[in-house]
Amino acid sequence: MSLSAMILASAGIAAGVTALIVVLGVMGGLQQGYIDSILEISSFHLRVTLERDCPPETLQAIRSLPGISSALQFREAHLLATGPSGSTLTLNVRAMPMNSERDDPSLVKALGLSLEAPLPRHDALILGKEATAYLGVDPGAEVELLGMSQNAEEGVVPIKARMRTGASFSSGYYEFDSGLGFVPLEDGSPLAGAFSSASPTIGIKLKNRFDDYRAAAAIAKLLPEGAVILSWRDYNRSFFGALRTEKAMMMLLISLIFIVVGINIFHAMRRVIASKMADIAVLKACGATDRDIRLIFVAEGLAVGLAGAAAGSALGLILCANINAILEILAGALRAIAGAFAALGLGSGSGDYRLFSPSYFYIDKIPVSISAPELLFIAGTAIASTVLAAFSAASKVSEAKPSEVFRNE
Numbered sequence: 001m002s003l004s005a006m007i008l009a010s011a012g013i014a015a016g017v018t019a020l021i022v023v024l025g026v027m028g029g030l031q032q033g034y035i036d037s038i039l040e041i042s043s044f045h046l047r048v049t050l051e052r053d054c055p056p057e058t059l060q061a062i063r064s065l066p067g068i069s070s071a072l073q074f075r076e077a078h079l080l081a082t083g084p085s086g087s088t089l090t091l092n093v094r095a096m097p098m099n100s101e102r103d104d105p106s107l108v109k110a111l112g113l114s115l116e117a118p119l120p121r122h123d124a125l126i127l128g129k130e131a132t133a134y135l136g137v138d139p140g141a142e143v144e145l146l147g148m149s150q151n152a153e154e155g156v157v158p159i160k161a162r163m164r165t166g167a168s169f170s171s172g173y174y175e176f177d178s179g180l181g182f183v184p185l186e187d188g189s190p191l192a193g194a195f196s197s198a199s200p201t202i203g204i205k206l207k208n209r210f211d212d213y214r215a216a217a218a219i220a221k222l223l224p225e226g227a228v229i230l231s232w233r234d235y236n237r238s239f240f241g242a243l244r245t246e247k248a249m250m251m252l253l254i255s256l257i258f259i260v261v262g263i264n265i266f267h268a269m270r271r272v273i274a275s276k277m278a279d280i281a282v283l284k285a286c287g288a289t290d291r292d293i294r295l296i297f298v299a300e301g302l303a304v305g306l307a308g309a310a311a312g313s314a315l316g317l318i319l320c321a322n323i324n325a326i327l328e329i330l331a332g333a334l335r336a337i338a339g340a341f342a343a344l345g346l347g348s349g350s351g352d353y354r355l356f357s358p359s360y361f362y363i364d365k366i367p368v369s370i371s372a373p374e375l376l377f378i379a380g381t382a383i384a385s386t387v388l389a390a391f392s393a394a395s396k397v398s399e400a401k402p403s404e405v406f407r408n409e
Helices: 003-043 056-063 105-110 129-135 174-179 192-196 209-220 237-254 256-275 277-285 290-321 323-343 372-399 402-408
Strands: 046-049 068-082 088-096 124-127 142-151 155-165 180-184 201-206 228-231
Touching: 003 105, 003 174, 003 237, 003 256, 003 290, 003 323, 003 372, 046 209, 056 068, 056 201, 068 105, 068 129, 068 192, 088 129, 088 174, 124 129, 124 142, 129 174, 142 192, 155 192, 174 180, 201 209, 209 228, 237 256, 256 277, 256 290, 256 372, 277 290, 290 323, 290 372
Parallel strands: 088 180, 124 155
Antiparallel strands: 046 201, 046 228, 068 088, 068 142, 068 201, 124 180, 142 155
């Protein structure tokens, strides 16, 4: 290929690598944020469901096992919350023992609360910021909670209580911020009856979440009969499976650009080989084999792939590292343009010009996360597409017959 054709092909590969790195980086950042929130707040790494409350000594023995980061016992129930304005909201309320922030500090951090603040608060309901906004309550305001209790003697008994709200939390995950609440697990609490029929649960976090099967086997030896241990892999199987499928499909779709560039390289090299038949025949007459000549074109394809993959990887990583700053610059440029039109009387010039505005998206900034294996896979796919294209095109060198070329000359 000519130099201009090689530069153009490398630019195509670089564009594909850059696009794939940025898209997968943003997607990976969003997915990792969801996964971290779910594991830290909801599913934990291991969930143990018990038939009765776990004795304190057993809970302490679990915490002392190797690889265990924290173990917290709680109960959960669905309650109906009514705000001062009459708006209602279904909440998943978790009843926890006092001073739970010491047993599971990572939960407090994931909720965006102060590590020094108690969790739960005594005689207070802690809600997410979206729930407090929907119910129209401020810290200190009262919320009416409705639930049900079931026992063998009285059957289903309605539970009604009023609790003041404490400071709200912001986890960054809408489902939790809009539908999760925390209350103290106390015998004298007006809501104690709502949790009496709920099974006690121990939420366990590991230092390495992929060590769940070994840890589950060790924990099972300490638990009473009837306890059920569920790993985060099983608890979130459908959701995490959907995330993996989403990423795989996105990689497949964006990788099509490598196929397009590879086809262009294939046809470009076929034209070059067709125009160089006389030169190829001379090389063969001098003793070069088809394999030797084919390697020349394969090396050219490899050079194109390496150059494109290197440039695309560097540009993609730079964009990923500065994507929020770049978007802020673009938003500032749009505001400046809008202001210029407003000065001419062609608009108000006000408005939110951010591409991912919190007014429409539940994020404050775009998270980015891309792993080294993903980066190597992208670069390797780009290089492989050019090498395969060059190898396929180079098969035409076998058509060059020195005797026929020299006879025609």
